[in-house]
Amino acid sequence: MIGLAIAAVVVIYAIIIYNGLVRARQVKEEAWSGIDVQLKRRADLIPNLLETVKGYAAHEKDTLEKVVELRNRAQAVPAGDVAGRAAAEGMLSQALGRIFALAEAYPDLKANENFAELQQTLETTEGEIQMSRRYYNGAARDLNVKVESFPSNLVASVFKFIKAPYFEIDNPADRAVPTVKF
Numbered sequence: 072m073i074g075l076a077i078a079a080v081v082v083i084y085a086i087i088i089y090n091g092l093v094r095a096r097q098v099k100e101e102a103w104s105g106i107d108v109q110l111k112r113r114a115d116l117i118p119n120l121l122e123t124v125k126g127y128a129a130h131e132k133d134t135l136e137k138v139v140e141l142r143n144r145a146q147a148v149p150a151g152d153v154a155g156r157a158a159a160e161g162m163l164s165q166a167l168g169r170i171f172a173l174a175e176a177y178p179d180l181k182a183n184e185n186f187a188e189l190q191q192t193l194e195t196t197e198g199e200i201q202m203s204r205r206y207y208n209g210a211a212r213d214l215n216v217k218v219e220s221f222p223s224n225l226v227a228s229v230f231k232f233i234k235a236p237y238f239e240i241d242n243p244a245d246r247a248v249p250t251v252k253f
Contacts, residue, residue: 084222085226088217088222088223088226089226089230091217092214092217092218092223092227095210095213095214095217096214096232096235098210098213098214099207099210099211099213099214099235101210102203102206102207102209102210102211103153103207105203105206105207106156106200106203106204106207106238108203109196109199109200109203110156110160112196112199113193113197113200114142114146116189116192116193116196117138117139117167119185119189120167120170120186120189120190120193121135121138121139121170123180123183123189124173124174124180124186131173134166134169134173135170137166137169138163138166138167138169138170141159141162141163141166142163144159144162144163145159145160145163153235153236153237153238154236156238157238157239160200164197171190174186174190207238208237208238210235211235211236211237214232214234214235215234215235217232218232218233218234219234
């Protein structure tokens with residue numbers, strides 16, 4: 072009778088741990104979706120920004136083409152490749168910073184209402200991306216703690232829960248959000 076009660080407690084505890092792991096994994100997936108939405112929003116803004124800049128900076132073709140190439144590369148990263156997406160998005164952020172630096176050389180561009188509106192929207196989106204990254208990394212941390220902590224690590228290994236990668240940028244220069252000052 073006592074053995075049966077102990078077994079029941081162990082099973083109930085394992086179920087509670089399993090449900091906690093599932094919850095943590097779902098929060099991590101939701102957080103990744105938030106990053107993905109913001110990155111898509113930024114990617115959708117880029118063509119409009121480039122069209123506005125093209126009219127003023129026709130001889131800056133290489134810079135514009137590089138942004139397009141990096142945008143396409145970032146969008147081509149497979150859905151679950153957090154590290155690959157982080158690297159691609161970091162390079163894209165740096166290229167966008169160069170686009171905004173062009174505005175300093177073109178006073179008419181800097182004064183263009185459409186450019187200013189796109190710049191403000193992109194700046195807001197960069198802030199949203201930063202918040203989404205923090206939320207994702209917090210969710211990944213919570214899942215990773217459960218996957219590695221005893222006794223939940225026993226349940227995690229049985230049901231093949233794995234650690235989530237953090238959304239990190241390898242190149243320190245890529246960590247900087249493009250600064251835009253007019």
